[in-house]
Amino acid sequence: MIDLVRKAKHDDVNAFHELYKLFGKDIYNFVYRLTGSKEDAEDLTQETFVKAFQDLKNLREDSRFKSWLFSIARNEVYQRARRYGSRVKPLEEEAIQIPSTEKTPEEAYLHGELSDIVQSALDSLPLKLKTVLVLAAIQNHSYQEIAEIVGRSVPAVKTDIHRARLKVREYIKKYLSL
Amino acid sequence: MNCQLCCQELSAYIDKELNEKTAAQLRMHLTTCLNCKAEYESLLKMQVMMDEAEVFEPDPAIWIRIERQISKKKADFWDMVLSTLQDLIARYAYFIHTPTLVGSLAAILLILMTFSLYDKYQEKRALMAWVEKHSRANVSLEINPFGSQVIESLDENPFDTFKEVSLDLNVNYFGSSFFSESETLEKNPFSL
Ligand SMILES: [Zn+2]
Numbered sequence: 001m002i003d004l005v006r007k008a009k010h011d012d013v014n015a016f017h018e019l020y021k022l023f024g025k026d027i028y029n030f031v032y033r034l035t036g037s038k039e040d041a042e043d044l045t046q047e048t049f050v051k052a053f054q055d056l057k058n059l060r061e062d063s064r065f066k067s068w069l070f071s072i073a074r075n076e077v078y079q080r081a082r083r084y085g086s087r088v089k090p091l092e093e094e095a096i097q098i099p100s101t102e103k104t105p106e107e108a109y110l111h112g113e114l115s116d117i118v119q120s121a122l123d124s125l126p127l128k129l130k131t132v133l134v135l136a137a138i139q140n141h142s143y144q145e146i147a148e149i150v151g152r153s154v155p156a157v158k159t160d161i162h163r164a165r166l167k168v169r170e171y172i173k174k175y176l177s178l
Numbered sequence: 179m180n181c182q183l184c185c186q187e188l189s190a191y192i193d194k195e196l197n198e199k200t201a202a203q204l205r206m207h208l209t210t211c212l213n214c215k216a217e218y219e220s221l222l223k224m225q226v227m228m229d230e231a232e233v234f235e236p237d238p239a240i241w242i243r244i245e246r247q248i249s250k251k252k253a254d255f256w257d258m259v260l261s262t263l264q265d266l267i268a269r270y271a272y273f274i275h276t277p278t279l280v281g282s283l284a285a286i287l288l289i290l291m292t293f294s295l296y297d298k299y300q301e302k303r304a305l306m307a308w309v310e311k312h313s314r315a316n317v318s319l320e321i322n323p324f325g326s327q328v329i330e331s332l333d334e335n336p337f338d339t340f341k342e343v344s345l346d347l348n349v350n351y352f353g354s355s356f357f358s359e360s361e362t363l364e365k366n367p368f369s370l
Binding site (some may be wrong): 013016018020024025028029033039041044045046049050053054117118119136137138142143158161162165168169172 | 186188189190193196220221222224225227228231233234236237240241243244245248249345
């Protein structure tokens with residue numbers, strides 16, 4: 001991976017394609033879970049990798065590429081959230097309102113669509129909590145990596161992940177027995 | 179370990195982020211405390227849901243768009259103009275009378291190219307004037323508005339330095355000569 005990063009730094013598009021093959025799907029799923037929208041996820045994945053390619057020379061430690069890439073993706077999501085203004089309130093403790101599914105969680109559950117329930121539960125969270133929970137509980141990043149991605153301390157991340165879990169559970173509890 | 183601490187650490191325990199000592203204490207507490215055990219199982223059940231949540235497959239077209247965009251960085255001004263025009267045409271084709279559109283776009287393009295060419299011409303002329311003033315050399319210049327290539331050559335003629343400066347300027351436009359200038363100047367070598 002480090003070798004690919006080094007090559008990509010010298011404008012090697014093939015090496016960058018290999019990096020995309022390694023992390024493209026993770027980034028796509030990350031931004032998909034954050035926005036709940038396929039179109040937004042496609043745009044944001046594209047923007048993330050284009051930005052990464054352009055800024056790659058500023059990455060000092062090649063081994064940190066993955067965390068760095070996720071932090072770009074996170075910033076892109078936050079910027080988009082800010083642009084939508086009233087539709088999304090990223091930094092406040094209010095739920096963001098990106099409509100991702102037409103079904104209520106109950107309907108989704110009846111249709112056996114677990115993914116939809118998880119998504120609506122995530123959508124009930126403020127973006128800050130949603131980000132750390134998606135990284136920890138769905139994408140299995142370590143708390144250390146998450147701290148690097150969101151630019152906060154490990155204890156702060158740990159507290160937020162727990163708070164996010166409790167909130168999601170409250171939300172799902174309305175529909176399912178947990 | 180008490181209940182409050184146990185509940186605080188459950189999330190980190192599920193994420194396997196606790197050190198072995200704390201994890202062992204927590205496990206011990208769970209064997210003795212039904213409330214905390216219930217809390218743990220509820221959070222674990224939720225984690226199972228998250229683990230089973232769908233993993234989405236990105237559209238392969240995303241990479242194609244990324245590749246196009248990162249290669250664009252190197253594309254020149256005229257490619258940019260053309261692709262912008264293409265985008266505009268694609269987007270507004272519905273509303274526009276095609277011959278008028280093509281006509282106006284061609285006119286705009288022509289004006290833009292002429293401006294750009296004239297700029298280049300002026301700039302190069304100034305450069306050549308400077309060269310003429312400070313050295314004795316043959317300068318030839320070709321400007322191609324399509325490829326944005328400015329081909330210049332400055333042939334220093336060391337054997338002839340003190341005799342004359344020859345200046346050739348050719349600007350090609352649509353393949354034919356647009357500006358053409360050729361001068362040979364006698365110079366007093368001691369004025370340099
Ligand atoms: Zn207890």
